Amino acid sequence: MMEMHSFLKAKQKEIPSPNGEEKPSARGLFEFLYEISEWIQAIPSAYRHENEETSTIYVWFNDIAVAEDDFWQVFGEYLVLLRARWKIDIFGTAGMSQETVWLALQEENSHIYAVQKTLSGHPADTIESLCLRIQCLSSEQSKILYALVGATNWKNGTVALDWKYSSFLLEENLAQPTQNSCFCYGGVFEEMDLEDTLQTLTFQQKIILWTGFLKNGLDYAEFEWLYNAISKNVVSNRVEWELSLHTAMQNLKYTVQVSPNDFEMHDGHGCRRYFSFNSTSYAERAFLKILFPLNT
Template identity: 30%
Template sequence: MDLFSPFLLCLRWSHGGLWNPRRADSSGVPFSFRGNTEALEPGEIICSLEKDRLRMELKNVSGREFQELCDLCLWVKLDSSEHCRELEDMLRQMDWRNEFAALTRTRYVERVMGPLPQLHADTHFRFLPLSPEVHLGDCVSNLSVERQKELWMVFFQDGISPVEFTYMADILAEGTPFPMFSWELSLRLALHEAGIRVEYPNHGGFQVWDGAGKRRLFNYENGTAAERLFLKLLFPAPAGQA
């Protein structure tokens, strides 16, 4: 993935129906890239789709042709603040090191992204592949800390083990390296936000209590994938029942 990944994502969303050039503003410009040219003047690459073909127009103050545009800023004009929030959330989660976008499954996203491929229909996030070589296991293990924390909150608050945890459990079972620190950090953040505490009694073992003062029980051998990852991160050694 390179700096133009947001651009590729815009094209995918355009084909998915988010931006229809017929509904764009009077200039017919769904989106553009703004930045500085090699002559250090403001420049813009205006992009639009015409009959499934990309049309690009260069624009700057002097009117001289330019070959480079740096310090890029993606500019999009949408119909409503709701659409802006959806796109902002999507772009904010993008990482140039990853070949995917993890989208929150809102009704709006599901509607406009319907025609586009996804890596799994039952995951908590909708994973939009930006490369034909991307695999779901790689996507899950490289989620941002914020996204990982959201998965933990679903587990703690709703008692549901999202499909993403199944892939993480498989990665652990295979002994494949993965960013352990970020998953442990997201777990600690989720524990704090959910009001869950882990105690270690003098007689040994450990106990997990939720914010309502109710003890939570977890089992490594027979529990869900989320339980296994939770216990593995707390206790790298083989875990028993809490």
């Protein structure tokens, strides 16, 4: 974005440098993004150019306004730490003049400064919207970080992903260990709340879970979490679980016959399927709890 304008330095202030030279991890980057999201009460959007070779991603927060001094006070040290691995430039709009504002770190004589540049050279005290330009170490890393930003539940700081991302989560101190789960999980906190994890799952991921059970009888760990949440009456967005189950059944051409005194289900091959609340399978019990919420 800096290529689109000619900027003039408007002001600068020195930022204290944290002690230590510890290499930042992606967990630190996501803690930074999570803290911004919490601070301004907004969910970020992300963009990565379709060019396979690009190593840049953009993360932005719409419909917000921040005082520039407050931003540096809260997040200045984060940016100083992260600069050892990622160059992060921040863009926004000046509240009064509506000109573009560019915030960046600059090092001079072993001191680090927070520099504000504007088109006019006049400083802006308030900045509307924030767009972070994050330059990654490689195009592959930018692909992974883009996927993580897009999949993260920013309300609780957790993410559910395909297992192909598991090694990255582990290497970057983001992994949350699970056993027999359909997806791998990561988060900015040390421990994972299973109720938060269920909220992290997208509609499409829930369809994948139900499909694995109905088609192959897979009893993923997520079904144990779901069954326990239903049993405690704490499951969130239950209707989405029901709709995702309905969608999976439609995709597999399941048919259901329901009457006040009878219930029959047949799979896509016409075979009748039988299920029991006494099953040892959490998937089966969760399935029945969704179909028959009043049964115990």
